[in-house]
Amino acid sequence: MRTSRRELLREIPAVGRLLDDPRGRELIGRFPRAQVARAIAAAAEGLRRRVQQVPEEELASLEIGSRVVLEAAAARLSELERAHLTRVLNATGVVVHTNLGRSVLAEEAVEALAEAARGYSNLEFDLDTGRRGSRHSHLEEVLCRITGAEAAMAVNNNAAAVFLVLHTLAHGRQVPISRGQLVEIGGSFRIPEVMLASGAILVEVGTTNKTHLADYEAAIREETAFLLKVHQSNYRIVGFTQDVPLPELVQLAHSRGLPVVEDLGSGVLVELGSRQVASEPTVQSSIRDGADLVTFSGDKLLGGPQAGIIVGRRELVERLKRDHLARALRVDKLTIAALEATLRLYLRGEAWERIPTLRMLGTSPELLRRRASRLARALGRALGEAAQVRVLPGTSRPGGGSLPAVELPTSLVEVTPRRITAAQLAERLRHGAPPLVGRVQHDGLLLDLRTIDPKEEALLVRVMRDAAVGEPS
Numbered sequence: 001m002r003t004s005r006r007e008l009l010r011e012i013p014a015v016g017r018l019l020d021d022p023r024g025r026e027l028i029g030r031f032p033r034a035q036v037a038r039a040i041a042a043a044a045e046g047l048r049r050r051v052q053q054v055p056e057e058e059l060a061s062l063e064i065g066s067r068v069v070l071e072a073a074a075a076r077l078s079e080l081e082r083a084h085l086t087r088v089l090n091a092t093g094v095v096v097h098t099n100l101g102r103s104v105l106a107e108e109a110v111e112a113l114a115e116a117a118r119g120y121s122n123l124e125f126d127l128d129t130g131r132r133g134s135r136h137s138h139l140e141e142v143l144c145r146i147t148g149a150e151a152a153m154a155v156n157n158n159a160a161a162v163f164l165v166l167h168t169l170a171h172g173r174q175v176p177i178s179r180g181q182l183v184e185i186g187g188s189f190r191i192p193e194v195m196l197a198s199g200a201i202l203v204e205v206g207t208t209n210k211t212h213l214a215d216y217e218a219a220i221r222e223e224t225a226f227l228l229k230v231h232q233s234n235y236r237i238v239g240f241t242q243d244v245p246l247p248e249l250v251q252l253a254h255s256r257g258l259p260v261v262e263d264l265g266s267g268v269l270v271e272l273g274s275r276q277v278a279s280e281p282t283v284q285s286s287i288r289d290g291a292d293l294v295t296f297s298g299d300k301l302l303g304g305p306q307a308g309i310i311v312g313r314r315e316l317v318e319r320l321k322r323d324h325l326a327r328a329l330r331v332d333k334l335t336i337a338a339l340e341a342t343l344r345l346y347l348r349g350e351a352w353e354r355i356p357t358l359r360m361l362g363t364s365p366e367l368l369r370r371r372a373s374r375l376a377r378a379l380g381r382a383l384g385e386a387a388q389v390r391v392l393p394g395t396s397r398p399g400g401g402s403l404p405a406v407e408l409p410t411s412l413v414e415v416t417p418r419r420i421t422a423a424q425l426a427e428r429l430r431h432g433a434p435p436l437v438g439r440v441q442h443d444g445l446l447l448d449l450r451t452i453d454p455k456e457e458a459l460l461v462r463v464m465r466d467a468a469v470g471e472p473s
């Protein structure tokens, strides 16, 4: 009887035979043979699993045979041809989502980046003298004008910035730091390890919850290179705590002829409090308070491309530029173009409107509620009986290890599928075109429009319909 599972399993053709099939040979003409063999084996395995799992009554209608396996293999191979790094719709509400690429660039930055990519540029060419120029020149003036610092440079990311500062100024010398600031920023960036790798000698001062000025004072020796303050970024200590404010640290350090370096992490260049987002120190305030060097990321709350920015005293920045490691950590022209264009938006006073990261953080709860209601209606129409859709109050997060205690009020669209589970829906959406990522909670999938551009909403409805309306698999 053909419908016995064992019988059907035997009908699935062997990989070797399929490779010799004309359609198999056609695939070998387009892809490496080993890849075709792997795809056919995986497709045959998929079919085998299906034979074992389908309900008894569907067995008779199940299609087996070369054509089915080869078509599935061809689909797998075409998937390999698609770009691996692909655009994703971020409906998590986490604005600076490190796993989803941190900051979305402003249009102005995208244009500048494309322009720099398309042709030659004056990257290291001085148009006034016709001689060799410096790649730092494009960013230095604009960074100084925004932050009030004397000098500036950019490197690959903030981890590189901290590493370079330690390597140049503290190799073989001591750097006191509060025990409350020995942070880990996502896996591989841990202050103690970075210091060790740079050749600087870590001197722990104070305790986890309390560090006093006297603790720093007692740690200063002949071998001290500078005093380091690291923004706690992704965690907060609450309760019985004390930290030394930057101006006091600066006063102590300068009275001993030492610089102060501050790793600010996020690098906020506008008052976040002015839009009720959070109260967070700006780079400008650190420079005003006397920090000799400040390091921060380009792609966290600044809203630009991945980069590490260092601003501060000219004499120190010049030493950093001369370090042979600066070459290994330098930024490329695409980053410079995108970062310069982003920074110019700050100078023009257009940052809140034009930079997506800031625009998303500053979106009002009223606007989010209106957008959520509109989307819920559109999804209700598109999904029909396949899901229940409603709007709930909720919170979004700034993300990126910045502002861990901040929760921004938002409205969430909850999609509860009726025929599949929320986890299955989320999985299908991850394989959508483009993939959509939301938050699974209980039986529903939550969508936060804070991180979705209004222009992406129609696309969101389409990928949701494709995923939710299909049959259970």
Ligand SMILES: *Cc1c(COP(=O)(O)O)cnc(C)c1O
Residues within 6 Å of the ligand: 157, 158, 159, 160, 162, 185, 189, 230, 231, 232, 233, 234, 263, 264, 265, 266, 296, 297, 298, 307, 308, 400, 401
């Ligand atoms: C994020 C962060 C870093 C690392 O910055 P990247 O740009 O991710 O390399 C270093 N220090 C602090 C305090 C941070 O918040």
